[in-house]
Amino acid sequence: MTTATVGTVETTYREALREAIREALREDDRVFLMGEDVGMYGGCFAVSLGLLEEFGPERVRDTPLSESGFVGAGVGAAIAGMRPIVEIMTVNFSLLALDQILNNAATLLHMSGGQVHVPLVIRMTTGAGRQLAAQHSHSFEGWYAHIPGIKVIAPATLEDARGMLWTALQDPDPVLLFEHGSLYNMSGTLAEDAGHVDIQRTAVRRPGRDVTLVSYGGSLSKTLDAAETLAVDGIEAEVLDLRSLRPLDDEAIMESVSHTHRAVVVDEGWRSGSLSAEISARITEQCFFDLDSPVERVCSAEVPMPYAKHLEEAALPQPETVVAAVRRAVG
């Protein structure tokens, strides 16, 4: 559907997500949106604003503060033929529902010998950058990418914000969709007929020959900024947007690294045990003899996110730290 481009529209990441949800609610009456304040309040980040009025309280369903209860209810509803979109306000609160996500959603199909399918989509906000401190700022999508039985996607562009949800809803298995909080206000143009996109493939957002920068979600724009800076000094970085964190698109990653011979992974998660570690390990396993230098990682400092602006900025990956890592890699 994304091929023909008639006209384009000005939009934002938030509006693109809303359009995607609206389309799903309109096209498939098995779909419903459920979560805290998705309705009357309009969504804690205003993503679902207006949908209650359009689709009513049954299909845009406000829940009590009961993360484990309503996420598990989404699992049950999916099993029984619905196509729930469950919203957890932020990934930080999703820990309260992790038992339902891992021990039920991800596990039921296998534990039942292939009988119980869970076509469920769970949306969450992730990431830092807005001084929300240590209980509202973390990035656990890499953690979720550890779980067999689920898929994990992270739209970083308007196209993906608009197009990933529908594809996720067609998936017979649970899909977790992570929206970085700093992206909601990102604006730009989108094809009027922008629609479904695949959620399998990693995308090259900037071609380059000297080093591969692997990033996703909220880190993509910082990584692209770094690439611009590097270009000034003649270092041409190829920037990958993972898009899918589980499964990882090894082919695309290795294809890039095998011609750049260098890689830097940018990941907002805490460094130790982050997704960047898995990517680094895979690159070494699959491209060891192509590598001119060890894979570098640019991650968040291993601290609960502090409130103070200067400390938060210092804790997060920044274009400068990406540039520095690239210089180490090519240096």
Next chain:
Amino acid sequence: MTTATVGTVETTYREALREAIREALREDDRVFLMGEDVGMYGGCFAVSLGLLEEFGPERVRDTPLSESGFVGAGVGAAIAGMRPIVEIMTVNFSLLALDQILNNAATLLHMSGGQVHVPLVIRMTTGAGRQLAAQHSHSFEGWYAHIPGIKVIAPATLEDARGMLWTALQDPDPVLLFEHGSLYNMSGTLAEDAGHVDIQRTAVRRPGRDVTLVSYGGSLSKTLDAAETLAVDGIEAEVLDLRSLRPLDDEAIMESVSHTHRAVVVDEGWRSGSLSAEISARITEQCFFDLDSPVERVCSAEVPMPYAKHLEEAALPQPETVVAAVRRAVG
């Protein structure tokens, strides 16, 4: 205390753990044991058998099935001057308490600007091998090792089962102690005066020159078996027992790899995003130019653990798969 060896006693991993808990209860009246069925039942794996009779129901405290509640209560009690040992029956159930562990135990010190200390020890059983299927068999200790603010240890020997707890209780910060379910019946001899051990350093359990095998907990014995097999063919593997999963003892790991030039990490966690990925990434980052071949990983298949014996065995790391990985590395 472990230096002088007067006599030795026959014991088991289970008894060694029990002795460690008994000692702590005897030596420090701020210490208490709290969890499901630690008292009347005798501990779901009989670790705390007899302690209720010896120390009474206040200090060997049975709890209702309320993981989040009693783990969080342990955090609060630690803040207020106690030294709680909280037992969660298995790591699989700990997901219900993860919010308290991450958003409170690990975070309060930093979030309060250094005011709130949480000297808490949480014990959990981890791992597979007993046909307990997909909700009782997983290994999330590597996941916990991702969390800043906590420490994670995994005793693999009788000495460590006996000696790690006291040291953990002296730590001003939360320490998670993981007991692999297949180790409880491990028997052997222990120095009569066996006592406290450090929980910082990785140990060389078998010296070797050809390859470094990094393992811990329930995987150590399988890894040592593999080393024996390899020795027959003249491949001398150095076997490391991590002991501490957070922080990792990089120095010990790199010291070994820098002279063996090859490494295989054995980890019962699911491969993608496992602790083995972090170790692989660090070895590449710190020893890249010493490596003769890419770091290999031997992990669990990425499936919810099946019940059937043959499937469970196939899903887990085994001496044979470790041997095969080493042959790839040295081959």
Next chain:
Amino acid sequence: MSRGQAVAARPPGPTGETHRVSLLRGMTAIRLFEERCVELYSAGMIRGFLHVAIGEEAVAVGVMQPLTDDDSIVSTYREHGHAIARGVPMESVMAEMYGKVTGCSRGRGGSMHLFDVGRRFYGGNAIVGGGLPLAVGLALADKMQGRPGVTVCFFGDGAYAEGEFHECVNLAALWQLPVLFACENNLYAMGTALHRAQAETDLALRAASYGLTSWPVDGMDVLAVEKASRRAVDRIRNGGGPCFLELRTYRFRAHSMYDPDRYRDKAEIARWRERDPIDLLVRQLREDGKLLGEDLDAMTAEVTAEIDLAVASAEAAPLEPVEDLTRFVYSETKVQ
């Protein structure tokens, strides 16, 4: 398994003789099946954790009576009786415990994870309280799709203490969902007596505070359980909102095969054994002259033969090929 189904599918109505006999047969089948499981466990044929509900058969059989094929069941790790009473064939249950591919979960679940989606038996959940949210969701789907189904969720007195219980009972009451909360109060959660886990031990009373209909039932009297279940299910099906039944029962054996049962007084167990749900019904039928010794022997023989068959076929059944280990982590086809 025709008989099991027969029990499950038996139409509502007066508890006539044949019906009472069929209830007895249902309980006897479960009892003998689980006793066989215990033997097979000791013989090493069944592994992992095994939790039998010997003594609690009246709950499984009684609660199932008013259910139809539209209704769904969510259960626990102590679910052999629930599965059999729902009509899951003994063969597939036994094969599951043998870890065979012919098992109701292809041998991947074992005793704690029996599934039979065809009969809307949604498992076998071994995270205490973990099935409650699923039940809320199954019922939500039925309601949103205008289907007549009622979802029965079995869970124990121990699960009552979990936060998920609180969240789920409120959700069901708030949204008026067709859920029957079937709380099997056997007075213990492993080794923890109810009064050592709950400040207020009247579970039915407390459940009522959530704003749903709730009452306690003698879980050793299968007719009382059936009556309560029928009343609750009818009410729920007619839009009356969720109900909670506290089924007061007792497990005659230890929590699991690993449990030395140190925490219960033998005299207490003996007292409860006097209220064995099977003996109670037998005595009643005898008094009414509706059951003769030979009838009972015949029933026992019949059921035993069925169990022998289940064991034989489980033993003969093949294993899932190891190459298929990673199947069913993700779906192999789209679901409609």
Next chain:
Amino acid sequence: MSRGQAVAARPPGPTGETHRVSLLRGMTAIRLFEERCVELYSAGMIRGFLHVAIGEEAVAVGVMQPLTDDDSIVSTYREHGHAIARGVPMESVMAEMYGKVTGCSRGRGGSMHLFDVGRRFYGGNAIVGGGLPLAVGLALADKMQGRPGVTVCFFGDGAYAEGEFHECVNLAALWQLPVLFACENNLYAMGTALHRAQAETDLALRAASYGLTSWPVDGMDVLAVEKASRRAVDRIRNGGGPCFLELRTYRFRAHSMYDPDRYRDKAEIARWRERDPIDLLVRQLREDGKLLGEDLDAMTAEVTAEIDLAVASAEAAPLEPVEDLTRFVYSETKVQ
């Protein structure tokens, strides 16, 4: 901050004039402080999430009255009032919101994470319901160590729906722990009205079902709140076990600075504003001739000066050096 502490430390006893005036001063201080916070947020001096409790001051001030230095407080992300009423200096609270190293959490916590261990003020928890288990543990430690302390846990009507509430109230009741559950029922959890979140909206009634003493209180009447709190705290301190107070109150402003408040009817807000806890007490004191216009002006001027000072010192205060980013992830010294 002497005044704040004065409020916190004021000895029990008849609510004499000076006492009522001090209550008024306590509420006024919080009101003006939070109004200043709103201005400073709009001016970009305070960032992150800011939740004010304007309209709920009687709860913070009233509940604190009977507490002594032995007692502990666990609060939420809407805790400025609780902190100030406990005696946490305005300077350190304001500096915290400025992200300065002189803040009560060294600028690492911000508005949602105010801590002052010296005053046993254990934060500022922004996971809804997340403070409840901490409170149970603080109380457990006091009980096990034979200390006289009572732990007060503030939480909202929304938190009541979380599983942790269920687990923690039961634990406190089961173990007879010295906890005062102070439920600030302001009728909304963000945009979700209580009746849309709870099937049974009588929170005090339901809490009683857990087996603890529980009652509702007019949370707009500081004297009623103080009376209830004193009765509860005395009871708890004397070994009577935990209590639950449903403090019926209302937030006059939106949930946070991001909230357009689409979900509340302006008339409803206006009705509640007529019960402004500060106006109510002023009127009462006026009627009793215990407060003159100039007294009020003087009080306002005094408090305003205090706030100006807090702002000035926050602005002047230094930031934590960036090099210290990774401090306080682990303790720098052993704890005794």
